[in-house]
Amino acid sequence: MSALLIIGLQTGLPRTLGMPDAVEPMDREWTTGFFKEGVAGVRQVTALGIEGDGQADLINHGGQDKAINVYPSEHYPTWMEELGLDLQPGAFGENFTTTGMTESEVCVGDVFQCGALRLQVSQPRQPCWKLARRWRIKDLAAQVERTGRTGWYFRVLSGGPVRAGMKLERVERLAPAWSISAANEVMHHRKTDAAAALALAGCPGLSASWHVSLTNRAASGLQKTRARLNDPLGS
Template identity: 50%
Template sequence: MRRQLISLNVGKPITVEYKGKELETGIYKQSVEGKVFLGNELFDGDGQADLVHHGGPDKAVCVYPYEHYSYWERELGKPFTYAAFGENLTVTGMLETEVCIGDTFQVGEAILQVSQPRYPCFKLSQKHGASDLPAQVLKTGFSGFYCRVLQTGYMSGTSAIHKLDSHPGQVKVVEILRLLASTRSDRDRDTLQRMMELDVLASVVREKFERWLDEPLLNG
């Protein structure tokens, strides 16, 4: 499918109810029209509630492939609107099995670099009413991914996406996702070492792999 931006989505955190308690979340984004400025860490009008696990330079922009929407609509039995996964950019032609860590793209005036997979959390369950949704995301690999901002600027929901560079490491987004979801007995020391050497991979992920390398019972 042709690489295309389908929707640009932003939203400030709101408070919802989850398991009888109040939960602040930024997952409820809305499709917006017109140009929106993207800074070093977020879009104007956007925000995250949990700055420990979301946001920051390596998670400035969340991207999700529109191709997955039909699957989730069938599985969950309901229609999805844009930003269903709390993504900033709903796109086509940018699947996790094809996009590599470190690939760069220009969208409008901004330049983005793929930094890591989007690891699913319980807030997806809150939004869509499926307690096992994070596990389903990991099973399918339909995670989406994050980008850092190499050049700030304006974009809109109709901006073209131009691929500027393919990273020579050729590590697919889904490879990192699978490794993050692996059990200790399944981890391979050589693979972890190779991923740690990928300097374009988000620092928090490389640090996690470094900790894993210090653990016993790794294969290899």
């Protein structure tokens, strides 16, 4: 049975930073929940996340399918070497900094449990511009996407207490073919593969937003294929 060890637990509420009239884009005013601080004690987890945590952009972040942001500590040494930064747990805005498994070993739909707490992997994490803004590296989100070192999200099936040092045991695997790495590959690098998009869209446990995006992509791809078959000369 595989497990994840939570070596860092981080939470943080949205805050506004920067200056409205700044000339440099990186210095302009922005509101973000990206900055997470380490928690030494126990926090309660509910369907919408961890006590004391919040997101500024509730359209693209948070919610039941993205209740907890997870990032493997195994990636930190590589990032520190590549970026020349001293990165500590929470540097990627994650709630759980873990060790034990990475994107190639964790699958969409996997269920992890410790006591009353029961969590399910819903999708890879898709970093946004705020990651780049935090570290003032314009292409950092693109680097994360390109390398596949994205981390993932948990939805909460059953709430309970959480703390750093807790071990989450994997107790169920619904889709062994759909590792986080495989899902990233389809979403970001095989954008014209309608069959793969449709297959991933049907993965049990996949987030609603990814299901919709992939279903739409597959439908669009099939329409284009039919159009080519009906008009092979493109006239």
